[in-house]
Amino acid sequence: MTQPLDNRLDPALRRMIGVVLLGGIMGILDGSMAAVAVDTLSARFDTSIATVGWVSTGYLLALTLTIPVGAWAVDRFGGRTLWLSGLVVFLLGSIGSGLAWSIDSLIVFRVIQGIGAGILDPLMLTLLARAAGPNRMGRVMGVMGIVGSTGPILGPIVGGLILSSFDWRWMFLINVPIAIVAFVLARRTLPADPEQGSGVRLDIIGVALIGPGVAIGVLALAEVGHRGTFATVHVLLPLAAAVGLLAAYTAHALRRRATPPLINVRLFARKNFTASVVAAALLGLVSFASIFAIPLYYQQVRGFDAFEAGLLLAPFGLGSAFAMPLAGRLSDQLGSRRLALIGASIALFASLVFTQFDANTHLGWTALAAIVLGIGTGSAGAPVIGSVYRTLPSELVPQGSSVLYMLNQLGAALGIAMVALIMATTTGAQLGFQQAYLWIAGSAVVMIVAASFIPGKPAAPADPDAPAPVTDRADAV
Numbered sequence: 224m225t226q227p228l229d230n231r232l233d234p235a236l237r238r239m240i241g242v243v244l245l246g247g248i249m250g251i252l253d254g255s256m257a258a259v260a261v262d263t264l265s266a267r268f269d270t271s272i273a274t275v276g277w278v279s280t281g282y283l284l285a286l287t288l289t290i291p292v293g294a295w296a297v298d299r300f301g302g303r304t305l306w307l308s309g310l311v312v313f314l315l316g317s318i319g320s321g322l323a324w325s326i327d328s329l330i331v332f333r334v335i336q337g338i339g340a341g342i343l344d345p346l347m348l349t350l351l352a353r354a355a356g357p358n359r360m361g362r363v364m365g366v367m368g369i370v371g372s373t374g375p376i377l378g379p380i381v382g383g384l385i386l387s388s389f390d391w392r393w394m395f396l397i398n399v400p401i402a403i404v405a406f407v408l409a410r411r412t413l414p415a416d417p418e419q420g421s422g423v424r425l426d427i428i429g430v431a432l433i434g435p436g437v438a439i440g441v442l443a444l445a446e447v448g449h450r451g452t453f454a455t456v457h458v459l460l461p462l463a464a465a466v467g468l469l470a471a472y473t474a475h476a477l478r479r480r481a482t483p484p485l486i487n488v489r490l491f492a493r494k495n496f497t498a499s500v501v502a503a504a505l506l507g508l509v510s511f512a513s514i515f516a517i518p519l520y521y522q523q524v525r526g527f528d529a530f531e532a533g534l535l536l537a538p539f540g541l542g543s544a545f546a547m548p549l550a551g552r553l554s555d556q557l558g559s560r561r562l563a564l565i566g567a568s569i570a571l572f573a574s575l576v577f578t579q580f581d582a583n584t585h586l587g588w589t590a591l592a593a594i595v596l597g598i599g600t601g602s603a604g605a606p607v608i609g610s611v612y613r614t615l616p617s618e619l620v621p622q623g624s625s626v627l628y629m630l631n632q633l634g635a636a637l638g639i640a641m642v643a644l645i646m647a648t649t650t651g652a653q654l655g656f657q658q659a660y661l662w663i664a665g666s667a668v669v670m671i672v673a674a675s676f677i678p679g680k681p682a683a684p685a686d687p688d689a690p691a692p693v694t695d696r697a698d699a700v
Contacts, residue, residue: 239354240366242412246310246405247347248370249317249398250340254282255378256394257333259529263391268326280442281330282337287441288434289341290628291485293349294621295425296342301416302350305342306409313339314402321396336395345624350413352612352620360612361559365551365605369544372601375514376533376540383530428475429485436468437629444636448643486622495614498676500626502563502607504634505670509570510600512638512663513539516577516656517593519642523652524582538590542597543604551605559610563674566603567667573599574664578657603674610677638666 257279264275296305316336323329347367355363385393443461450457476484491497517539518532527535546566554562573596580589608627615623642659649655 238412242408244370250343251374252378255375256382259379259382270326277330278333282333284438285334285337286341287438289338291433291625293345294625297621303413303416309339309342310406317395317398321392345628348624349621361551361554361605361609364609365548368547368604372543373540379533424482426485432468432472436465440465441636444640447640451647495678499610502673504630507631507634508638509666511635512642515639516642516659520656538593539597542594543601546598546601547605550602554606558679559606560677560679562606563603566599567671567674570599571667574660577660
């Protein structure tokens with residue numbers, strides 16, 4: 224007879240969640256915080272805004288290039304060792320960024336920061352997924368989702384507050400005490416690694432193909448927003464290069480050889496896994512498109528400044544932060560599919576409401592709509608992310624984390640690019656915003672379709688922490 228499902232979090236797991244989130248929040252905040260300092264840094268270093276843009280672009284590229292290697296590194300060196308190493312790299316990058324003496328040195332140190340964030344971000348999911356077990360996955364992902372959903376919103380707000388009261392260097396130096404405390408607590412809290420790593424050699428060819436392929440794809444999509452069109456060599460050439468690199472990686476990964484591939488593409492032969500990561504990518508698209516579009520509405524249609532627009536985005540983050548823990552807990556009992564469909568449907572409804580907003584809409588209605596949209600994405604977020612890990616045995620969790628983060632980066636880049644493109648090519652900011660939200664609503668419809676294929680209610684195993692059963696018999700990976 225099976226035991227009843229128990230998804231309660233024991234004190235040790237709660238401490239581990241807190242410690243991991245403390246280390247992970249730095250990279251999430253830093254990814255968006257520097258965006259508000261473009262004008263300040265341009266004046267401080269007497270350089271162009273285009274050059275200062277590499278402070279953020281270099282960080283993003285380094286993060287994206289590092290993510291695929293994490294799946295190999297966590298098995299080779301152990302999760303605890305890799306986490307502590309990532310904290311050290313991020314700490315050194317933060318110190319260097321805060322002490323930068325030129326724009327070139329700042330870009331270099333931001334690249335180091337990005338490498339640290341590229342280690343920490345997917346590893347955060349891997350550590351928590353392995354510690355939680357499949358039947359507490361939703362609850363843990365719900366708690367983690369509070370940080371993930373509010374970080375991109377809080378970043379510009381925190382950055383603006385620092386710039387208004389302190390020197391720009393404190394945007395980076397503020398990480399130093401946090402990283403030190405996170406390192407000390409992680410040494411005390413994270414379980415010890417096995418004495419010997421896997422000994423598997425690094426797939427060098429895979430590193431040279433998949434990381435650059437995803438990074439170039441993200442850059443190409445970013446250029447869409449800058450150029451206002453897809454039909455330019457600055458977009459089409461890198462997109463073609465990205466597709467070529469990823470196609471070459473796929474062919475490389477499917478060949479039988481002694482060194483296993485960095486990310487085994489046969490993971491996508493698992494129907495449940497594929498549906499889950501596609502739904503997660505679409506969720507990232509809807510979320511980041513909204514994070515980009517809502518402040519533009521307040522600035523271009525309503526006339527607020529950038530900082531005020533950032534504050535008015537907060538209801539979206541609050542709605543998501545409220546919904547994710549509750550949805551995560553319920554998904555452990557009711558299954559991911561039902562809650563993901565409900566959340567995506569709420570997001571669709573809120574997106575359609577946004578298409579009706581104009582320059583005279585009461586701010587109370589816009590705030591309410593943003594809260595409802597956040598509740599929708601938050602209600603879908605924890606169940607969808609949790610379902611990714613329920614479809615994989617423990618040994619494939621690091622690869623699942625890498626795939627999830629890479630698709631999330633691509634989804635976010637596509638969402639932002641399409642909103643920027645629509646608003647740049649539509650006559651009038653108000654009509655552009657309404658058209659952009661029609662496109663976001665369409666993306667929510669596709670997310671509903673993808674969510675309908677993710678696994679339903681999980682079966683309760685005899686051991687609540689036992690690996691999740693594999694329900695689709697694809698080729699062994």
